[in-house]
Amino acid sequence: MKRLLLTGTALVAGLATGAQAQDASDVVSHYADMAQAKYTDALITAERLQDAVAALVAEPSAQNMTAARAAWIAARVPYQQTEVYRFGNAIVDDWEGRVNAWPLDEGLIDYVDGAYGGPTDENEFAALNVVANASFTLSGTDVDAAEITPALLQDTLHEADGVEANVATGYHAVEFLLWGQDLNGHGPGAGDRPWTDYAAGDACTGGNCDRRAAYLTAATDLLVSDLEWMAAQWAEGGAAREELLDDPQSGLATMLTGMGSLSYGELAGERMRLGLMLNDPEEEHDCFSDNTHNSHFYNGIGMQNVYLGEYVRVDGTLVAGPSLSDLAAAVDPELDREMRTRLSDTLMALGRIKTAAESGFAYDQMLERGDEAGEALIMGGVNGLIAQTESIERLVAALDLDQIAFEGSDSLDNPSAVFE
Amino acid sequence: MRLEILCLALFLPMAVAAQPASDVIDDILDNHILPGFEALAAETGDLAAAARSDCDPSSEALRAAYGDAFDAWIRVSHLRFGPAETDNRSFALAFWPDTRGATPRSLSDLVRAQDPVIETAESYATVSVAARGFYALEFLLYDPEIQALEPAAYRCALIRAASADAHESARAILTDWQETHAGLMRNAGGNDTYQSRDEALRTLFGALSEGLEFTADLRLGRPMGTFERPRPRQAEAWRSGRSLRHVQMSLISQADLARRLAASRPEIRDRLDRAFQHAITRAEALDDPVFAGVETPAGRLRVEVLQQAVRDAGGVLRAELGPALGIAAGFNALDGD
Numbered sequence: 001m002k003r004l005l006l007t008g009t010a011l012v013a014g015l016a017t018g019a020q021a022q023d024a025s026d027v028v029s030h031y032a033d034m035a036q037a038k039y040t041d042a043l044i045t046a047e048r049l050q051d052a053v054a055a056l057v058a059e060p061s062a063q064n065m066t067a068a069r070a071a072w073i074a075a076r077v078p079y080q081q082t083e084v085y086r087f088g089n090a091i092v093d094d095w096e097g098r099v100n101a102w103p104l105d106e107g108l109i110d111y112v113d114g115a116y117g118g119p120t121d122e123n124e125f126a127a128l129n130v131v132a133n134a135s136f137t138l139s140g141t142d143v144d145a146a147e148i149t150p151a152l153l154q155d156t157l158h159e160a161d162g163v164e165a166n167v168a169t170g171y172h173a174v175e176f177l178l179w180g181q182d183l184n185g186h187g188p189g190a191g192d193r194p195w196t197d198y199a200a201g202d203a204c205t206g207g208n209c210d211r212r213a214a215y216l217t218a219a220t221d222l223l224v225s226d227l228e229w230m231a232a233q234w235a236e237g238g239a240a241r242e243e244l245l246d247d248p249q250s251g252l253a254t255m256l257t258g259m260g261s262l263s264y265g266e267l268a269g270e271r272m273r274l275g276l277m278l279n280d281p282e283e284e285h286d287c288f289s290d291n292t293h294n295s296h297f298y299n300g301i302g303m304q305n306v307y308l309g310e311y312v313r314v315d316g317t318l319v320a321g322p323s324l325s326d327l328a329a330a331v332d333p334e335l336d337r338e339m340r341t342r343l344s345d346t347l348m349a350l351g352r353i354k355t356a357a358e359s360g361f362a363y364d365q366m367l368e369r370g371d372e373a374g375e376a377l378i379m380g381g382v383n384g385l386i387a388q389t390e391s392i393e394r395l396v397a398a399l400d401l402d403q404i405a406f407e408g409s410d411s412l413d414n415p416s417a418v419f420e
Numbered sequence: 421m422r423l424e425i426l427c428l429a430l431f432l433p434m435a436v437a438a439q440p441a442s443d444v445i446d447d448i449l450d451n452h453i454l455p456g457f458e459a460l461a462a463e464t465g466d467l468a469a470a471a472r473s474d475c476d477p478s479s480e481a482l483r484a485a486y487g488d489a490f491d492a493w494i495r496v497s498h499l500r501f502g503p504a505e506t507d508n509r510s511f512a513l514a515f516w517p518d519t520r521g522a523t524p525r526s527l528s529d530l531v532r533a534q535d536p537v538i539e540t541a542e543s544y545a546t547v548s549v550a551a552r553g554f555y556a557l558e559f560l561l562y563d564p565e566i567q568a569l570e571p572a573a574y575r576c577a578l579i580r581a582a583s584a585d586a587h588e589s590a591r592a593i594l595t596d597w598q599e600t601h602a603g604l605m606r607n608a609g610g611n612d613t614y615q616s617r618d619e620a621l622r623t624l625f626g627a628l629s630e631g632l633e634f635t636a637d638l639r640l641g642r643p644m645g646t647f648e649r650p651r652p653r654q655a656e657a658w659r660s661g662r663s664l665r666h667v668q669m670s671l672i673s674q675a676d677l678a679r680r681l682a683a684s685r686p687e688i689r690d691r692l693d694r695a696f697q698h699a700i701t702r703a704e705a706l707d708d709p710v711f712a713g714v715e716t717p718a719g720r721l722r723v724e725v726l727q728q729a730v731r732d733a734g735g736v737l738r739a740e741l742g743p744a745l746g747i748a749a750g751f752n753a754l755d756g757d
Contacts, residue, residue, distance in 0.1 A: 087755065103520075120521065121521070121653060122519065122520070122521065161649070162645075162646055162648075162649050260750070260751040260755070261751055261755035263751070264751040264752070264753070264755060265751065265752065265753050265754060265755030266755065269753050273508065277508050277511050277512075277515070277548065277549040277550075278522050278526075278548045278549065278550055279547075279548045280522065280548070369537075369546050369547065369548065370543075370546045389750075389751050392751070393619075393622070393750040393751065394615065394619075396748075396750070397618065397622075397747075402742075402746070402747060402748040
């Protein structure tokens with residue numbers, strides 16, 4: 001009975017392939033359009049951040065520091081929605097470490113609190129402090145860091161000594177330079193770097209304010225140029241778009257791989273459950289700014305975007321078009337309903353975390369040992385993400401993408417560890 | 421291309437029908453999963469008893485019980501789904517790799533503060549997974565720095581708490597399997613967890629595939645590091661000298677699962693088995709219990725050859741058995757970065 005049913009389904013799916021192949025290219029093409037819109041928005045908001053940083057460096061003040069922080073928070077909104085493109089699209093995954101690497105041993109960059117400690121077994125350069133040191137030795141090579149440039153950050157410091165925690169570039173390096181360490185543990189409050197860390201002359205706190213400003217400027221410039229590059233890859237004729245359009249069936253598999261890998265291994269696993277299991281306030285994605293609730297929430301929105309084919313740009317325009325949901329509804333309406341419901345459930349759960357955090361119960365407080373309310377909030381998100389991953393796997397099978405998903409997916413073929 | 425898909429779609433179900441999936445699932449449950457978790461529950465029970473009667477870290481009886489219980493875990497360490505995933509039980513038993521040194525840090529914090537949280541099983545279960553399970557116990561039994569922490573009486577209580585907690589997790593997993601999850605798998609297609617038999621098979625296939633990745637990328641890949649920068653101290657359980665043993669035991673257990681999963685396809689089963697046997701033979705010939713040899717080019721090469729053999733077994737699994745069963749591994753915890 002069961003066998004017979006399966007044969008029937010497979011037959012229908014097989015015969016339906018013709019129509020699906022045609023739709024697939026439309027869906028994949030719209031997926032590329034959304035990527036272009038998202039990375040362009042990430043670029044636009046990063047340029048606003050760049051302006052705000054320039055103002056802070058030119059005229060250090062509490063007001064300009066606050067404005068730069070606000071620009072960083074805003075820049076994260078579109079960027080976090082792009083993360084669903086990362087897994088599956090090798091071109092994004094290979095590049096991603098430059099802009100969003102995390103977690104970091106921030107002592108590499110600037111001064112840290114005494115409790116941070118010095119070099120560790122895992123990382124000899126955990127406390128290098130480039131801002132304070134114009135020259136140093138790195139893996140046996142003398143480094144001249146008198147001038148802090150984008151090239152120094154990207155080519156010499158980033159992942160120095162082959163250690164991933166040596167994060168010298170990207171959003172989180174900038175975040176650290178704007179907020180500083182969050183020394184409140186599980187208590188309320190984010191990083192509290194004084195604006196005078198950028199002040200001139202005697203007003204300078206923390207030492208080497210000019211070098212700190214140079215670092216912040218270089219890291220922000222690099223972020224802008226990296227995003228510019230990625231937006232171009234999704235434009236007409238761009239490499240990321242072309243690769244998908246060359247084989248739309250495989251492109252569909254890529255779309256679902258991106259959703260599934262972000263849902264399960266990355267967000268539910270590394271970014272949420274791990275921190276909860278370790279009760280470690282440092283184990284939050286935006287640990288300096290206490291913006292983690294937003295990073296998770298917009299990851300969730302990004303996944304829903306891909307499924308529904310709808311994205312709201314930073315200027316409010318709606319980008320809408322043919323979607324995975326349309327394809328799924330044609331093959332298995334019940335499964336399409338299940339997928340939509342589960343994506344919404346996840347957003348509701350991530351929205352609860354955001355609601356609580358914005359009303360004063362920060363993400364790092366939720367991670368505290370024995371905090372049942374915090375644990376329930378975070379596990380709500382984790383469980384939603386696990387449930388939606390099951391539905392994504394069902395979709396892969398329903399759309400007959402099983403073997404393609406396996407062969408075509410970089411992150412399934414070459415997974416690196418969840419804890420690395 | 422389209423024609424191929426059509427043919428494949430027509431062909432696959434008939435191929436699978438050669439042996440009903442339910443027989444395969446029953447066999448795996450009755451002869452692989454349930455006995456594995458029964459052994460884990462029993463061995464952790466012995467460990468908890470041994471810790472109760474003697475909590476001296478150098479006690480031979482305690483260390484032997486610890487080794488037996490850890491062995492039992494390694495044999496099922498690829499079965500991290502379902503009951504082992506519920507309430508983070510597999511992490512509470514086995515938090516590794518620990519890239520940020522959370523285990524020694526959390527253990528030192530507990531001992532220094534003489535934290536009363538370890539006094540009851542309920543409160544100890546809220547402690548960071550880094551300070552629970554086999555890898556935390558390894559520090560308590562084998563690491564000189566942790567053993568130098570005072571007071572010794574607290575460390576003794578901590579060893580007892582961790583051993584009893586491991587038994588509790590193992591029992592909870594076994595109970596869930598016996599009372600609920602085995603039934604869900606047997607009746608796949610009749611419940612929401614497994615909406616079809618293919619979903620149950622995919623879960624087992626995915627667990628096996630992820631288990632091989634874990635061995636190749638983490639158990640072997642971490643100490644290998646890069647050619648310029650080998651990292652022997654990142655080997656699994658090197659303090660208790662168990663690194664290579666874990667590779668051997670997990671391969672043997674996973675070979676058993678592979679044979680059962682491929683039962684309906686004898687030719688593929690035999691090829692898969694040869695690939696596993698090749699890797700197991702390599703592992704048994706490697707005279708390097710904690711992969712200290714990775715620091716020399718010749719020693720590293722030997723570990724790399726073993727890693728390749730493990731990856732080859734994974735290759736046969738995904739390239740031959742997956743398509744033959746009409747399934748592919750889904751998403752796993754090793755996705756992501």
